[in-house]
Amino acid sequence: MxxxxxxxxxxxxxxxxxxxxxxxxxxxxxxxxxxxxxxxxxxxxxxxxxxxxxxxxxxxxxxxxLAQEAVENLDVREIAHPHLVRLNESCGHTVHLAVYEDGEVLYIDKVESRYPVRMYSRIGKPVAITVAAVAKLLLADLPEAERRAVAEGLDYPRYTARSTPDASAFLKELATVREQGWATDLGGHEESINCVAAPVRGADGRVAAALSVSAPNVVVTAEELLTLLPLVRRTADAVGRDYSGQAPTPDDPKE
Amino acid sequence: MxxxxxxxxxxxxxxxxxxxxxxxxxxxxxxxxxxxxxxxxxxxxxxxxxxxxxxxxxxxxxxxxLAQEAVENLDVREIAHPHLVRLNESCGHTVHLAVYEDGEVLYIDKVESRYPVRMYSRIGKPVAITVAAVAKLLLADLPEAERRAVAEGLDYPRYTARSTPDASAFLKELATVREQGWATDLGGHEESINCVAAPVRGADGRVAAALSVSAPNVVVTAEELLTLLPLVRRTADAVGRDYSGQAPTPDDPKE
DNA sequence: CGACGCGTTGCATCATATGCAACGCGCGTT
DNA sequence: AACGCGCGTTGCATATGATGCAACGCGTCG
CATH class of the missing domain: 1.10.10.10 (Winged helix-like DNA-binding domain superfamily/Winged helix DNA-binding domain)
Known part of the structure; x- marks a missing residue:
């Protein structure tokens, strides 16, 4: 302009x-x-x-x-962080928090092992949007039109044999995900890595963020990882409750 | 403009x-x-x-x-990284790499314990420029005029009793540092943390970066940390050699 | 020593950014 | 329910400020 x-x-x-x-x-x-x-x-x-x-x-x-300050302004992250830590303490695996913005999906926080590391290294790098469990959740919640537009504008790299092959498969997967309210990535990005993810819903019911637990299948099988699903969902719901009981000053939750 | x-x-x-x-x-x-x-x-x-x-x-x-790509273009970091890792393996302590730019000192890489963590969280945040060992080295190498200008434009927060109190003390310290070719921070930023640092010199002899080893004095005393100085200096020199034997393609060092 | 390449400056021209005024819209008030 | 306010948005006339030109300085290479 x-x-x-x-x-x-x-x-x-x-x-x-x-x-x-x-x-x-x-x-x-x-x-x-x-x-x-x-x-x-x-x-x-x-x-x-x-x-x-x-x-x-x-x-x-x-x-x-600027990037530093930008990430600090993402209040979902602040609110979610303690929950991510607790989730990590429960299961021991890597926990990610992601948001959607302008056709991209971004990791905005990460907790790994006992080391709460701000994973800025991932931020800005294109997330594997066609396969990542969090991406599926975030895209599944977009309005029909935008979802189709985004899905059809994407590349579908074959990271592994289980990667999403094309737009129509992706849209179908998104429909399933929207239906069931959670998502997985079973070796779609890296052969040996599995993820389960659940949506964080804001006050308006829209998916504001998504969080996931990832683990290599040498540590836990996909089936075992799926047993964590209830925990993951509960955590995501808890974040959503904190987030939509929106306290601009979350240090004072009463009133 | x-x-x-x-x-x-x-x-x-x-x-x-x-x-x-x-x-x-x-x-x-x-x-x-x-x-x-x-x-x-x-x-x-x-x-x-x-x-x-x-x-x-x-x-x-x-x-x-953009921030991500910017940091990737800082080639000192790429060249230095393996050296930092090796230094860390030798001594086990936290290793930092820092550069000076436009009146600021930035950490651009970090290796801690055995966990090679990109410390992007520090990047962009103001380094404790008046006390950090790496900052002293980088500022000490500036041209006289700029050094004075920067030093006099700074705030001198009293992080601890041993923090640099004012510009004249700082300039004096910088003179010493320039003289001896290495620097320390003994509890000037956080009471219990000590650092030793050495300069990485480019082909032109100017200080292009600085690297440091930090450890809390509950692990090693300041005196013990100082015994690492020769190792730190050797590492910094090695980085400088790699850096100034400038290979735009550092994977092919012959020719 | 000369010529080229590159960054830099001052300036005349006009393209372009600016502020104004008017409109649309949602929301809270009366 | 109607009204009015606040806020974002649009089209447009004006002149401000961005543009490209030409000339200069400077360092380097032939």
Whole structure:
């Protein structure tokens, strides 16, 4: 909508591919060098791009800060975190929390073993949206039209023999998932990894997030993992209750 | 330099404080609502802001992706990582890698115990620049003028009794550090934590990064930690050699 | 020593961002 | 139920501010 800003922001993904010099940026944008220079300078002042010693530009440190603060604003995460920890303590396996946004599914929290690690490393990387149990739950809840549009716009990589092969299979799976209210990924992403997931519903009944438990089948078989389903669902429901009894100040649950 | 872009980018830190609606954004920017709307729309198209269901805006998912890619472009990290792991295996303590950028010091990698955890959680958050051993090394190497400017622009929080109290003490410490070629933080940030750090020098001899070993003094005393100094320095030198024997394709070190 | 490549600057032009005013809509109030 | 307020949205005339050009500085390579 705003050409200047549009151009400036187009520089960011461009630099994400690697450092570039002024000429390269100007060429890729299709603008004059002096224009690119001014845009880069502005981005630079805001810390979004950094000028390294060889004069080339790369993405800047402020991006980290912003991403950091962005994730901290996701209040589902805050509310859910203690529940994830408890769930992990009960079963010992890896626990993930994910949300849907703009055609993507993002992990926004993770608890592994006893080490509560903010798994920022996964955030931003494309989740295996066609196979991940949490993705199925989040997509299954989209309005019909959007669901179809998203499903048909996806690639369906064959991670394993059990990966979802195409859009129609995926939509069918989503229908099942919506029906039953939980989802699994049995070796669809990595041959030896299974997951069970359950939806976190907000006050409006829509799926606000999804949480999952994952384990390699050398530790527990898929059948054993499925026995955790009630626990997973109970946890997800508990999160949903906390979340929709929406306390902007969740430290004061009374009143 | 570019007013439009400048305004648009100013929205990001604003939203980092929390979700905001159109009116709030327009007010904070001091522009008309319609202007703010167009800027937000442009940011939205690029995924930097997200419009949540209550119509308010918050930071978007693309930020995660960009931050992710940005960190992957920091090639010091890639080159250094195996060294950090080896250092950790030798001594068992937490190992950090940090760089300086634009008045800030950032941790860009971390290895703890036997768990190779990407410490993205620290990235973007302000490092305790006035006391951290790595920060001292990175700042000590800045050109005189910039070093003074940075040092005098800092706050000097008294984390502990041994925190650096003010700019002049800090500059003095930096001089010492530059002289001796290594640095420590003995309880300057947290009473019971000590660090030793050494600089990673690039081909030009400048300090490109710094790495440190940290341990609580209930595990090892400061004196014992200091015995690791030769190992830390050797590791940092090794990273520097790898780094300045710059192989853009570090998997093929011959030729 | 000359020429090229690259980043940088000042400036005239006009494309483009801006603010205004009016509209639509949902929600709480009377 | 009707009204009015608040908020987001749209179209448009204006002039501000972004654009590309041409010229310059500077370092490097031939």
């Amino acid at each position: 705003s050409q200047t800003v549009d151009r400036a922001l187009s520089i960011l993904p461009l630099l994400a591919e690697g450092p570039a010099d002024l000429g390269q940026v100007a060429d890729r944008l299709g603008v004059h060098k002096s224009t690119a220079l001014r845009l880069l300078r502005t981005l630079n002042e805001h810390g979004l791009v950094y000028r390294q010693s060889d004069q080339r530009y790369r993405l800047g440190a402020r991006l980290f800060a | 570019s007013q439009t872009v400048d305004r648009a980018l100013s929205i990001l830190p604003l939203l980092a404080e929390g979700p905001a609606d159109l009116g709030q954004v327009a007010d904070r920017l001091g522009v008309h609502k319609s202007t703010a709307l167009r800027l937000l729309r442009t940011l939205n198209e690029h995924g930097l802001v997200y419009r949540q269901s209550d119509q308010r805006y918050r930071l978007g998912a693309r930020l995660f992706a």
